[in-house]
């Protein structure tokens with residue numbers, strides 16, 4: 576059966592078209608549902624194998640990006656979300672979606688406690704919006720199902736508040752120990768990058784995304800749904816000349832991994 580994916584829309588998020596296309600190209604059936612319609616019938620969430628919080632500017636980034644949506648979803652969908660997670664389903668958050676997930680405490684949830692945020696995503700160190708492609712490295716030991724088998728990738732970032740932060744060194748250590756950091760900003764040699772511009776926001780430990788310890792809940796700042804076709808890459812023509820023209824945009828790999836995991840469930 577074709578796995579189905581719930582994509583929450585409305586209130587200023589804006590990546591529903593490319594996010595739907597990503598799931599479709601990976602073999603899933605995406606269904607877009609406005610947040611109001613979902614909150615009117617929260618049980619609908621259980622019709623799906625995965626849920627995605629997409630990128631954009633929910634509630635105009637009021638009181639910090641993702642905060643208002645996290646409060647609204649966390650308040651109204653708390654029990655349904657917990658059941659959805661306990662049933663072993665997948666949740667993906669991209670950019671604003673990652674901010675929502677982190678502020679709800681869905682990731683990293685390394686203490687096993689959902690909806691109790693241990694880290695936040697805050698304003699870029701440079702103080703303003705950034706929009707360019709970054710190098711990423713993936714951690715092979717992370718349980719993240721979305722990043723299985725991945726090593727390096729370039730993806731675009733476009734955000735003003737992407738710095739993953741906690742004031743508590745022990746929390747950061749716990750997150751690392753639990754394998755909740757599947758992806759980091761990297762320098763040209765593939766080493767974790769702490770400095771701008773390789774690290775666009777000053778994120779601690781070069782964290783570009785976080786998962787929970789099961790690996791089924793995952794959020795990241797870069798946009799895999801914006802690299803579905805080779806021509807999305809800013810130097811695609813150059814790469815073609817070098818014989819490095821991929822069959823499809825590399826961001827699709829994260830969605831393919833997720834669909835494979837849903838098929839096996």
Ligand SMILES: NC(=O)CC[C@H](N)C(=O)O
Pocket residue numbers: 629630631632633636640669670671672704733734735736737
């Ligand atoms: N592209 C996005 O999802 C942006 C997220 C958020 N509005 C920010 O600027 O940080």
